[in-house]
Amino acid sequence: MKAFVLRSYGSPDVLELQELDKPEPGDDEVLVRVRATSVQPYDWHLMRGEPFVARLIGELGLRRPQITILGADVAGEVAAVGKNVTEFSPGDEVYAMPKQGGFAEYVCVPERELAPKPGNLSYEEAAAVPLAAGTALLAVRDHGQVQPGHKVLVNGASGGVGTFAVQLARAYGAEVTGVCSSRNVDLVRSIGADKVIDYTEQDFTRNGQRYDVLVDIAGSRPGSACRRVLTGKGALVAVGGQAGRWLQPAGHVFSVLAAGPFVSQRVSSANVVRCEETKRNLMTLTELIEGGRISPVIDRSFPFERIPEAVAYQETGHAPGKVVITVAD
Template identity: 75%
Template sequence: MKAFVLRSYGSPDMLDLTDIDRPVPGDDEVLVRVRATSVQPYDWHLMRGEPYISRLMGGGPGLRKPKISILGADIAGQVEAVGKAVTEFRPGDEVFAMPKQGGFAEYACVREAELAPKPKNLSFEQAAAVPMAAGTALLGLRDEGRIQPGQKVLVNGASGGVGTFAVQIAKALGAEVTGVCSGRNTDMVRSIGADKVIDYTTEDFTQNGQHYDLLLDAAGSRSVSACRRVLTPKGTYVVVGGPGSRWLQPVGHVVSALATSPFVSQRTTLADVVRCTETRQNLLTLTELIEDGKITPVIDRGYSFEEIPAAVRYMEEGHASGKVVIAV
């Protein structure tokens, strides 16, 4: 099969399109013919080996060279073969998954626990946009944020991959939602359900006197102390990511938020979907919301399989509105 293989850290030029052996599924795995995948910050952090501090962590990208040679955290496709312990899937089934690696290839092995039937009302490209971004939003709002109907929720970074899903999921769970984005994206964010939209180029959401029960921060564009000012006394600050140096990004922002949490009345928590163990159940929950028409992927651009390096380069620029998807 053809795959983009990452042999050393660096730019998208390090992604080498080559022929390799098709993987063989283990007992609890499913071999999926990849029909579509998507690109996200998780991929280019692994590609760059940044932040550098992550190379020292257990489960990190690897100290001197990448542990993960085929990137692509999300996939949608058709079951090609199943391991002998797999009970829920058969060849030909249309599925989507968050295996965290392997999507930049024509075939990928996925654990049954990371797989779910593809939403019937989505194309493969749309389905591939869902798992990691929507899973992060769901984890941040429902599990970490403990969102309740009627609460006021602020989504900082509302036009990005996680943000567009967060706006829709928060609305589906009964919240009053305010989205923060650039002026060029305000109409889009409003169209997906935001009750109010703040253009960060003309208004600082930390200075306008408004207060929220829950802030999901997918942008990290304001300091932790500034973000706390917009929360109610018992509000919750959910960190998804943030900017920083090559050494710490976005770890520095996350650590800063968590370090001050014990000394204030508000809760601070982290939405880390990579370490979540409920991947399949979350995918099933998202499928229900999608098929009920409550959330839908926002696609910024689509690329062909051969254009994966260009897609990663575009995502790395940080200007995507919604998701960047790949047709394999």
């Protein structure tokens, strides 16, 4: 099979297209023929080996990458199954968040992390869902505990996670305000935001409004300023922050969590990579997608051979929605 391999940290140029042996599924694994994948900050953080603090605490290899094939989202067809697999058969259309391996023509995925692809989505659309929508689901449903009538603010509403967070908050009955740049105001409004704040014109932490839940994806304001916009029992859910070589965005998230024991609001962080309920969450997302309550927003699509270019584009941080990759036959 063909795969883009990461042997050392660096720019997208370090991703090398190579011919590798097709993997063999283990007893509890499914071999998926990848038809589409997507690119996200998770991938280029692994590619860059940043922030450096992640190397020191063991989440990244200290000198070289632990993960050699990036690509945390996958949509495709079942090619083969292990002897213990009972839910899937060759030819089934599936999607998954294997956390690695999507930048290849084939990937092995544990059966517990695989779900049937939403029937109303193409492979490209389905590949835009797992990590971004899964993170948004954790932030909105689990950590934010959004209920009908809640007022929810999504800071970073036009990105991959943000576009899903806006839609999910609406699906759970909330009144949603999205924060984004001028050029994405119409997009955020079109996916269901009741109100949109253009951060180039207004500081959402100083407009006097109060919210029950703040999903902070952009990490553009200090935690103390974010808590100021919450009700006394509101929830601040930190998802990400501004990128940096040494500490950020981890530093921003840690600083938000550090204040938790000392404030009245609930403070937490949504990290889908460590979630053990991947399959169940994918099934929930499938139900919401097939019911027409949420849908992926795709900015650009690239062919498989241009994955380094796609990563470079996504790394600029200006992509509204998702960047997807089509893997041809």
